[in-house]
Amino acid sequence: MVSEPKRITFLRHAVLLLFVAISVYPALNVLSISLRPGDQLKTTDLSIIPDNWTFDSYIALFTEQPFLRWLANSLLVSFAVTVTGVALAAMGGYALSRFRFVGRQALMLSILTTQMFPATMLLLPLYILVAKLNLMNTFLGLLVFYVSTALPFCVWQMKGFYDTISPSLEEAARVDGCSRMVAFRRVILPLAAPGLVITALFSFMTAWSEYIVAAQVLQDRDMFTLPLGVKSFQASMSTQWGLYAAAAILVSVPVVIVFIVLSKYLVSGMTVGAVKE
Structure with a gap:
């Protein structure tokens, strides 16, 4: 059986990981948008790195802006x-x-x-x-x-x-x-x-x-x-x-x-x- 202190530690880490995921997800979503071709804001693909990812937006920042x-x-x-x-x-x-x-x-x-x-x-x-x-x-x-x-x-x-x-x-x-x-x-x-x-x-x-x-x-x-x-x-x-x-x-x-x-x-x-x- 899992001891009480270990169970409390596990729950504490689980809660912390949950809040980390909640905090990191918006940043990952912005990263995903920056890698999509064109100006796609919404997509049905849930992957962080899209299949047709590109650095065109980053290149345009330094060359066109x-x-x-x-x-x-x-x-x-x-x-x-x-x-x-x-x-x-x-x-x-x-x-x-x-x-x-x-x-x-x-x-x-x-x-x-x-x-x-x-x-x-x-x-x-x-x-x-x-x-x-x-x-x-x-x-x-x-x-x-x-x-x-x-x-x-x-x-x-x-x-x-x-x-x-x-x-x-x-x-x-x-x-x-x-x-x-x-x-x-x-x-x-x-x-x-x-x-x-x-x-x-x-x-x-x-x-x-x-x-x-x-x-x-x-x-x-x-x-x-x-x-x-x-x-x-x-x-x-x-x-x-x-x-x-x-x-x-x-x-x-x-x-x-x-x-x-x-x-x-x-x-x-x-x-x-x-x-x-």
């Missing part, structure tokens, strides 16, 4: 948002964690309050701000949008992570002759690496997959980011499903790679920084 330009635009914007977000959050979170100043509690409460509302509520005021600054249809205007929406969470995340690092380490560095900036750069930042990785990942994802803001700021097709470019394959009367699916698969590849590379930092970065002051 400005996909590489869209990819370069997304990489540029995402990299700029990541660097800016990490730099500002690293310094802002450190200031809130280490310094006591008038209005500190109100500032932290304000940062936390902004996370209670969806980012789309800021669309109109930020749109007016970007328009007043003459940054419409520019990557800089997009950068202002993305950093503004991602920064509150990033600052709060880094503040919580710095709280877990003992101030005595900085004091020891100061005794050895380091300035506060040198101690921050050489002692605190290396210890805060998991938190910085989480901040970088969140900033990257904010820019990489965002569509609504980019659709308002960018008007020139050559300046489209990947979400805008993929959406352009969908029209009111017809949709290029093969290109749509192929582009969706390729857009997800960098995200999967980033998650795999940074996976060892994700759990520690998300849990260690979640402390209460």
Whole structure:
């Protein structure tokens, strides 16, 4: 007879495999659509790889569509948002964690309050701000949008992570002759690496997959980011499903790679920084 612990383990694994299948099936379905000839969305064939499969949709992305330009635009914007977000959050979170100043509690409460509302509520005021600054249809205007929406969470995340690092380490560095900036750069930042990785990942994802803001700021097709470019394959009367699916698969590849590379930092970065002051 199967022992009770083994039976429970088997049931647990069965449930997990069921949820894995539910999660993976949509991605496999998109892969199947991208390999079908023409723009076939529905088919009676249940196989993931169709019999008459072809890479025509992928080839057309690189030969008939400005996909590489869209990819370069997304990489540029995402990299700029990541660097800016990490730099500002690293310094802002450190200031809130280490310094006591008038209005500190109100500032932290304000940062936390902004996370209670969806980012789309800021669309109109930020749109007016970007328009007043003459940054419409520019990557800089997009950068202002993305950093503004991602920064509150990033600052709060880094503040919580710095709280877990003992101030005595900085004091020891100061005794050895380091300035506060040198101690921050050489002692605190290396210890805060998991938190910085989480901040970088969140900033990257904010820019990489965002569509609504980019659709308002960018008007020139050559300046489209990947979400805008993929959406352009969908029209009111017809949709290029093969290109749509192929582009969706390729857009997800960098995200999967980033998650795999940074996976060892994700759990520690998300849990260690979640402390209460």
